[in-house]
Amino acid sequence: GSCAFDDLAEIGEALQRFPSVWLHVDAAYAGNSFICPELKYLLKGIEYADSFNTNPNKWLLTNFDCSTLWVRDRIRLTSALVVDPLYLKHGYSDSAIDYRHWGVPLSRRFRSLKLWFVLRSYGITGLQNYIRHHIDLAKRFERLVLKD
Structure with a gap:
């Protein structure tokens, strides 16, 4: 990936005329860097997002297939994914969060435990220092390339 940044404020403003359009921010790689306060300026316009995800395996020392997802309105998300055959209904269907509605396969593995560790x-x-070190390495690499 390019780790490109779109102008979220500009996109979000334009989408205000189309309230049914879902604005998702796929911050798979760079989104992990937002734990560093000095990089939060890159989030300008995030208030327009309906959802935001990161992949901690890309820059937060977590092994593969662990993602984070923030959703403004979980009902809109789950209503798009809900599959409700009679044999899966239970007494708490209307009051409990049922994670089988959060994705296509109807179930979820406990991937978040590795991120917790x-x-x-x-x-x-420690994670902020890790990311800052990588940013310093990238700047050093840039200087070497420009000098060559």
């Missing part, structure tokens, strides 16, 4: 092991400060 990373957060507990490194802490926010």
